[in-house]
Amino acid sequence: xxxxxxxxxxxxxxxxxxxxxxxxxxxxxxxxxxxxxxxxxxxxxxxxxxxxxxxxxxxxxxxxxxxxxxxxxxxxxxxxxxxxxxxxxxxxxxxxxxxxxxxxxxxxxxxxxxxxxxxxxxxxxxxxxxxxxxxxxxxxxxxxxxxxxxxxxxxxxxxxxxxxxxxxxxxxxxxxxxxxxxxxxxxxxxxxxxxxxxxxxxxxxxxxxxxxxxxxxxxxxxxxxxxxxxxxxxxxxxxxxxxxxxxxxxxxxxxxxxxxxxxxxxxxxxxxxxxxxxxxxxxxxxxxxxxxxxxxxxxxxxxxxxxxxxxxxxxxxxxxxxxxxxxxxxxxx
Amino acid sequence: xxxxxxxxxxxxxxxxxxxxxxxxxxxxxxxxxxxxxxxxxxxxxxxxxxxxxxxxxxxxxxxxxxxxxxxxxxxxxxxxxxxxxxxxxxxxxxxxxxxxxxxxxxxxxxxxxxxxxxxxxxxxxxxxxxxxxxxxxxxxxxxxxxxxxxxxxxxxxxxxxxxxxxxxxxxxxxxxxxxxxxxxxxxxxxxxxxxxxxxxxxxxxxxxxxxxxxxxxxxxxxxxxxxxxxxxxxxxxxxxxxxxxxxxxxxxxxxxxxxxxxxxxxxxxxxxxxxxxxxxxxxxxxxxxxxxxxxxxxxxxxxxxxxxxxxxxxxxxxxxxxxxxxxxxxxxx
Numbered sequence: 172x173x174x175x176x177x178x179x180x181x182x183x184x185x186x187x188x189x190x191x192x193x194x195x196x197x198x199x200x201x202x203x204x205x206x207x208x209x210x211x212x213x214x215x216x217x218x219x220x221x222x223x224x225x226x227x228x229x230x231x232x233x234x235x236x237x238x239x240x241x242x243x244x245x246x247x248x249x250x251x252x253x254x255x256x257x258x259x260x261x262x263x264x265x266x267x268x269x270x271x272x273x274x275x276x277x278x279x280x281x282x283x284x285x286x287x288x289x290x291x292x293x294x295x296x297x298x299x300x301x302x303x304x305x306x307x308x309x310x311x312x313x314x315x316x317x318x319x320x321x322x323x324x325x326x327x328x329x330x331x332x333x334x335x336x337x338x339x340x341x342x343x344x345x346x347x348x349x350x351x352x353x354x355x356x357x358x359x360x361x362x363x364x365x366x367x368x369x370x371x372x373x374x375x376x377x378x379x380x381x382x383x384x385x386x387x388x389x390x391x392x393x394x395x396x397x398x399x400x401x402x403x404x405x406x407x408x409x410x411x412x413x414x415x416x417x418x419x420x421x422x423x424x425x426x427x428x429x430x431x432x433x434x435x436x437x438x439x440x441x442x443x444x445x446x447x448x449x450x451x452x453x454x455x456x457x458x459x460x461x462x463x464x465x466x467x468x469x470x471x472x473x474x475x476x477x478x479x480x481x482x483x484x485x486x487x488x489x490x491x492x493x494x495x496x497x498x499x500x501x502x503x504x
Numbered sequence: 505x506x507x508x509x510x511x512x513x514x515x516x517x518x519x520x521x522x523x524x525x526x527x528x529x530x531x532x533x534x535x536x537x538x539x540x541x542x543x544x545x546x547x548x549x550x551x552x553x554x555x556x557x558x559x560x561x562x563x564x565x566x567x568x569x570x571x572x573x574x575x576x577x578x579x580x581x582x583x584x585x586x587x588x589x590x591x592x593x594x595x596x597x598x599x600x601x602x603x604x605x606x607x608x609x610x611x612x613x614x615x616x617x618x619x620x621x622x623x624x625x626x627x628x629x630x631x632x633x634x635x636x637x638x639x640x641x642x643x644x645x646x647x648x649x650x651x652x653x654x655x656x657x658x659x660x661x662x663x664x665x666x667x668x669x670x671x672x673x674x675x676x677x678x679x680x681x682x683x684x685x686x687x688x689x690x691x692x693x694x695x696x697x698x699x700x701x702x703x704x705x706x707x708x709x710x711x712x713x714x715x716x717x718x719x720x721x722x723x724x725x726x727x728x729x730x731x732x733x734x735x736x737x738x739x740x741x742x743x744x745x746x747x748x749x750x751x752x753x754x755x756x757x758x759x760x761x762x763x764x765x766x767x768x769x770x771x772x773x774x775x776x777x778x779x780x781x782x783x784x785x786x787x788x789x790x791x792x793x794x795x796x797x798x799x800x801x802x803x804x805x806x807x808x809x810x811x812x813x814x815x816x817x818x819x820x821x822x823x824x825x826x827x828x829x830x831x832x833x834x835x836x837x
Contacts, residue, residue, distance in 0.1 A: 206657055211664050263622050266599065289596050290659045291621055296629065297652035304642065304649045312645055316633040323627035324539055330619055331544050 181494035187231050188488065190235045192247065193226065199251040203298050212291055216258060217245045228253045228358045231383075235362025235376050245306040245365050252315065253358045255299035260322060260354075262292035277490010286338035311361050313371040318357035329415075336424055336440050338416035344385070351391075352384030375479045379492065382476035387499050389469040393462060396453060408449045414439045418468065420452070422461040431455050466503055473500045505516035514827035521821065525566045525580065526559065532584040536631050545624050549591060561586045561691045564716075568666010568695025568709050571821040578639040579696050585648065586691045588632035593655060593687075595625035600617030644694050651690035664747075669757055669773050677718070684724075706813050712825065715809035718759045720832050724804040725750035726795060729786060730837045741782045747772045751801065753785070755794040764788050799836055806833045 179187075186193060206212040229250035236246035266288045296319075305314055329346045332338045359380035363373040395410045396419055410417050416424075416439070426437050434451065437443045456462055476496040483489050512520075519526060525793070539545040569579035599621045636648055662679045665671045683821035693711035696706040728743045729752055743750050749757075757768050767784065770776045789795055809829040816822050 206660070212657070263626060266618060266622050285599060285618070286663055287660070289599050290656060290663065293596060293629075294653070294660060295655035296626075297649065297656045300633070300645075300649040300652055304645045307642055309637065309640055309642060312633075312637045312642075315635045316630065319633055320627070323547070323623060323630045326623045327539070327545055327620070327627060397715065444511035460703055 177386045181491050185491045189233045195247045196229050196250045228257050231358040232362045234488050235359040236366050238486050239363050239366035239368040245257035248302045248305050249361045252299045252302045255295045259292040259295035262288045310364050314357050314360050318353045321353035322349050334414045347385055347388040351388040352381045355384030356380035375482045378479040379476045382472045386472035390503050393503050395471050398470045411449050414442055418465040419456050419461040422464050423456045423459050426459045469500045514824050514831045518824045522566045522664040528580045529562050529583045560746045561590050565695045567821050569691040569699050571819050572696050572699035572701040574699035581635045581638050582694045589629045592625040592628035618767045643697050646817045647690050647693050651686045654686035655682050667747045680718055680721040684721040685714045688717030689713035704815050708815045711812040712809045716833045719802045719805035723836050726836050744782050752789050752794040755797050756789045757791050759792045766803040802833045
């Protein structure tokens with residue numbers, strides 16, 4: 172292996188290894204996005220689907236299927252299914268969060284309107300549903316139905332947990348499964364199922380995707396506070412302003428003294444935020460080592476993901492998946 | 505048959521005949537609406553699901569299954585599935601249309617917020633997806649996946665068709681299939697499929713549901729202009745104000761002279777509406793017999809629905825379904 176290959180990110184190495192499959196997935200996405208009757212649909216979705224997203228979820232499905240020796244056509248359908256579900260949730264999130272930017276482009280919400288975001292999201296869900304039925308596998312349908320329920324439940328739970336200082340780490344974990352890990356684990360699990368792998372391997376793929384997704388989301392939440400350096404960057408503090416109870420805040424709240432508790436009460440529970448509050452929040456979290464503790468949790472989940480891979484075939488893809496778990500948490504060095 | 509029974513509406517007769525099944529459906533809806541992790545979900549859905557809606561769609565599924573001699577448990581799952589899909593689309597419509605009232609109660613949108621409406625709608629879609637997988641029937645999944653795509657596509661099409669005077673009757677029909685008929689036809693078709701009926705009967709159930717749904721929606725659209733009497737009631741004119749191209753308007757636009765065309769251009773295309781415009785619209789539609797022509801179309805679809813029933817078993821439910829088709833269009837006498 173040359174230096175170039177070593178230096179490449181594991182995600183890029185997976186993309187390169189699975190390039191032909193990925194091209195088939197992209198083609199299927201383009202085909203199934205089209206609507207004979209409603210040309211607005213590809214207009215709304217194109218800038219999301221074509222925006223050069225990392226395509227991490229479909230890559231996971233392709234990787235799982237190929238790692239398990241699959242040689243049929245349906246991993247392509249399932250990878251496209253997973254990307255459609257992801258894109259649909261992004262569209263619905265845009266309505267929900269009134270977020271102004273996604274992947275660096277104007278959101279569908281601003282480019283179009285709430286109506287289009289909701290309905291085109293529904294259209295993509297329906298398309299994903301059609302794609303998965305084409306596999307003819309009831310087990311795949313079951314996995315994706317359960318993942319859909321976990322995703323929706325987690326999103327609703329996130330609404331009710333926001334601004335609530337009583338939010339526990341257990342609730343945070345359910346929210347994170349809904350936001351990220353449920354689709355990661357479904358993506359890897361269906362890859363193993365379509366390949367006809369044995370139960371231990373299918374379970375391992377589920378565990379890998381679940382743990383990878385949780386690590387990924389904890390890191391995302393840490394990066395929203397500038398990682399562990401507690402330096403405020405230009406994209407820092409969105410979660411604080413939106414009064415989200417993410418892991419570092421939950422850990423800091425759990426150890427808060429009376430003054431700190433009053434601070435969280437005012438800024439998160441009541442939403443009365445002033446200049447300097449974000450810096451103050453970072454200082455409180457640093458005082459309790461909340462960022463380091465959250466990072467340790469992320470490392471633990473990444474380790475769990477790698478351990479799960481042991482029962483899977485010894486294969487270059489397996490090594491890349493292990494590296495991917497390391498890479499996901501390395502973002503917060 | 506006593507006078508009471510003759511006088512009863514066919515929908516009520518179906519409800520009475522299928523009372524035990526309907527109770528099982530209601531119980532399943534209550535059970536599956538619940539969310540261990542997100543108690544807001546039943547709070548949002550309860551006032552919709554419990555609001556005493558007519559439960560027409562689950563009744564159609566139960567009726568189709570029983571008419572075809574089904575004796576298993578899964579027609580209950582499918583009826584609950586269909587009602588969940590219907591309720592989810594109502595929730596998403598509330599976001600979309602900013603409609604202030606639905607079924608005479610405050611909408612979820614006003615009681616809660618856009619976020620809850622979108623996400624709880626997604627949750628009900630996911631729940632319906634889980635329910636249908638429990639039947640173990642890939643064919644049922646296929647039918648419902650295709651119906652979901654038609655519904656979503658029709659909703660998006662309705663967005664783009666609104667305010668567009670070039671909207672044709674063919675486009676209107678696609679919108680109506682999305683809004684109403686696709687779920688009606690899926691509701692009846694899956695009833696036949698789960699009962700293991702032969703292809704001719706399954707096709708007949710599809711055709712009945714499709715034609716009934718189209719007749720139902722044309723009548724709804726007519727009633728929005730006060731039916732064929734052109735008398736303005738308290739709920740008249742919503743579609744006009746929302747600049748929707750419904751069938752009577754499409755028919756009137758197709759026959760418009762220059763002055764009338766300018767009127768439609770100003771009120772529907774540009775949205776510049778003044779006092780007296782609704783009365784003027786009604787007068788123009790009356791001049792061209794647009795309401796009567798739309799009513800004739802509705803009667804045609806009801807007749808098509810009844811004809812389709814011929815290949816189905818001779819059974820009291822079949823007679824009630826035939827009466828239901830008549831009743832749907834009798835609303836505009």
